[in-house]
Amino acid sequence: MEHSPIWTENATTFNFPSLREDTRTEVVVIGAGITGVTAAYLLAKKGVNVILLDKDMIARSTTGHTTAKLTVQHGLVYDELINHFGIENTHLYVKSQYDAMEEVKKIIKKESIDCSYEVQDAILYTNEEDNVKKLEKELEAYHKIGIDVTSIHELPFNKIPILSGISLPEQAQFHPLLYVHALITALQKMNVPIYEHTLAVDIKNEPQLTVKTKKYDIKCDHVVVATHFPIYDPMKMFSTKMYPSRSYVTAFTSDEDYPSGMYLSIDKSKHSLRSFSETDKKVWIFGGESHDTGKYKDTLNPFEKLTAFAEETLPVKEWQYKWSAQDYTTLDKIPYIGKVKEKEEIYVATGYRKWGMTNSTVAAKLITDLIIDNHSPYKDLFKPTRFNGDPGVKEFMKNTGKVTKDFVTGKIRTGDETLSELKPGEATKIRDDINIVCVYKDENEKLHAVDTTCTHLGCEVNWNNAEKSWDCPCHGSRFNKDGDVLEGPAIEPLKKMDI
Numbered sequence: 001m002e003h004s005p006i007w008t009e010n011a012t013t014f015n016f017p018s019l020r021e022d023t024r025t026e027v028v029v030i031g032a033g034i035t036g037v038t039a040a041y042l043l044a045k046k047g048v049n050v051i052l053l054d055k056d057m058i059a060r061s062t063t064g065h066t067t068a069k070l071t072v073q074h075g076l077v078y079d080e081l082i083n084h085f086g087i088e089n090t091h092l093y094v095k096s097q098y099d100a101m102e103e104v105k106k107i108i109k110k111e112s113i114d115c116s117y118e119v120q121d122a123i124l125y126t127n128e129e130d131n132v133k134k135l136e137k138e139l140e141a142y143h144k145i146g147i148d149v150t151s152i153h154e155l156p157f158n159k160i161p162i163l164s165g166i167s168l169p170e171q172a173q174f175h176p177l178l179y180v181h182a183l184i185t186a187l188q189k190m191n192v193p194i195y196e197h198t199l200a201v202d203i204k205n206e207p208q209l210t211v212k213t214k215k216y217d218i219k220c221d222h223v224v225v226a227t228h229f230p231i232y233d234p235m236k237m238f239s240t241k242m243y244p245s246r247s248y249v250t251a252f253t254s255d256e257d258y259p260s261g262m263y264l265s266i267d268k269s270k271h272s273l274r275s276f277s278e279t280d281k282k283v284w285i286f287g288g289e290s291h292d293t294g295k296y297k298d299t300l301n302p303f304e305k306l307t308a309f310a311e312e313t314l315p316v317k318e319w320q321y322k323w324s325a326q327d328y329t330t331l332d333k334i335p336y337i338g339k340v341k342e343k344e345e346i347y348v349a350t351g352y353r354k355w356g357m358t359n360s361t362v363a364a365k366l367i368t369d370l371i372i373d374n375h376s377p378y379k380d381l382f383k384p385t386r387f388n389g390d391p392g393v394k395e396f397m398k399n400t401g402k403v404t405k406d407f408v409t410g411k412i413r414t415g416d417e418t419l420s421e422l423k424p425g426e427a428t429k430i431r432d433d434i435n436i437v438c439v440y441k442d443e444n445e446k447l448h449a450v451d452t453t454c455t456h457l458g459c460e461v462n463w464n465n466a467e468k469s470w471d472c473p474c475h476g477s478r479f480n481k482d483g484d485v486l487e488g489p490a491i492e493p494l495k496k497m498d499i
């Protein structure tokens with residue numbers, strides 16, 4: 001089974017240059033995932049001069065590792081949102097998501113994008129007694145906000161029994177990279193400068209707004225920070241108000257036809273299912289086993305658990321792909337989209353809680369509207385600086401407590417295995433005279449040693465055995481065996497150590 005997402009197979013490689021000179025523009029969009037690319041597209045369509053840049057390649061990070069369900073059914077959430085924000089705000093959230101779905105449809109039509117867009121029902125289900133009541137409340141919540149969902153009592157998979165389920169019609173699924181790459185082609189036609197392999201290292205506000213990349217500066221009037229975890233966090237707001245969670249995805253062929261529908265369980269082992277078909281390819285995409293990033297004793301387990309469950313319950317013929325990725329959840333489950341500080345022209349979009357296919361377009365539209373008119377009906381709902389009493393305070397205490405604990409306990413932990421006992425492909429932590437050192441032994445028995453301290457805010461990284469990476473449990477930075485950054489917010493590599 002290939003360890004890569006299905007979406008990157010045969011994906012376009014654009015080979016855009018890196019930035020090679022100082023320059024200026026109206027808007028710099030940092031990050032070319034679905035958020036940044038959509039924002040650049042909407043702004044350019046309005047005649048704004050935009051530069052789009054990414055530290056790697058176009059949409060190869062979270063957007064290249066999604067399951068790409070385009071739906072307003074965002075797990076078990078609307079009963080909770082009604083309780084915390086009231087019906088009016090919950091309705092506004094749902095409206096923003098339906099607007100985004102419409103916008104995606106409009107763009108697909110306008111740009112004639114062939115991205116395997118298919119209308120599907122979205123089904124939420126449980127087979128646990130304790131969750132039946134929660135699902136009933138969720139059904140009521142949908143009705144309160146005027147959404148027509150139906151109650152169901154079985155799934156079209158004989159070996160997945162359920163106690164209860166709800167089905168939301170007229171949702172969709174697509175191929176995320178074909179969609180994003182078509183937007184890039186549209187940007188090229190509008191002569192928008194695009195730079196790959198261009199790392200933004202800082203944003204300076206004085207004397208003029210400037211995006212600083214490793215070598216060159218871009219002066220501008222506005223910046224859109226679409227880097228997943230925002231690289232601009234002057235008040236350390238996002239570091240304490242969001243947490244990362246990883247999920248695992250597999251894809252397999254089957255002799256049976258997929259019965260249609262996008263499925264999500266709300267039980268302890270949450271599972272997600274959809275299909276993907278092209279002329280010569282038909283696969284079932286099956287995911288789940290989420291956990292907080294950097295917090296898994298043996299990260300081989302999620303894939304093993306997923307494949308074992310699928311082989312027991314689904315008509316698996318041949319395993320084809322496996323991949324994993326992470327997304328951030330905010331304290332109150334609503335993304336942070338908008339200005340970081342009222343007086344600065346710097347916008348962020350983050351915290352989609354694994355519902356970024358709609359929320360990225362919500363963000364792109366909202367930020368475009370704020371840059372052009374300083375007005376959007378969704379401005380206050382998504383405002384990053386909001387702080388709601390409940391559940392904000394409770395979750396804030398839990399999250400800062402969690403971050404502090406990771407910061408402190410990591411420092412006193414030691415590995416008790418000796419290096420000679422370490423098997424190829426394994427990693428451990430050892431204590432030398434002063435430091436705790438992360439050590440990985442590769443298949444050729446070469447040792448790779450790095451400092452355990454995350455270069456973002458100093459938490460302690462932990463080994464992720466499934467992906468052979470050192471992951472930070474606090475804010476989700478990930479590093480390879482030699483300490484190079486795989487995923488931000490960290491910009492600098494882990495310090496290499498001699499052992």
Ligand SMILES: Cc1cc2nc3c(=O)[nH]c(=O)nc-3n(C[C@H](O)[C@H](O)[C@H](O)COP(=O)(O)OP(=O)(O)OC[C@H]3O[C@@H](n4cnc5c(N)ncnc54)[C@H](O)[C@@H]3O)c2cc1C
Pocket residue numbers: 030031032033034035036053054055056057058059060061062063064065066067068069070071198199200201226227228231246247248249287324325326327349352353354355356357358359360488
């Ligand atoms: C396993 C999984 C399944 C999911 N399934 C679904 C689903 O079915 N439906 C749904 O709605 N959502 C889903 N999501 C959520 C969705 O995929 C994400 O929310 C979305 O892709 C985030 O897009 P983004 O553009 O904000 O971030 P990204 O795609 O991560 O893009 C950020 C970009 O910024 C670049 N960058 C970072 N730092 C810098 C820097 N300093 N300088 C320059 N560039 C930088 C990165 O290289 C990257 O290309 C899923 C998420 C996961 C993890």
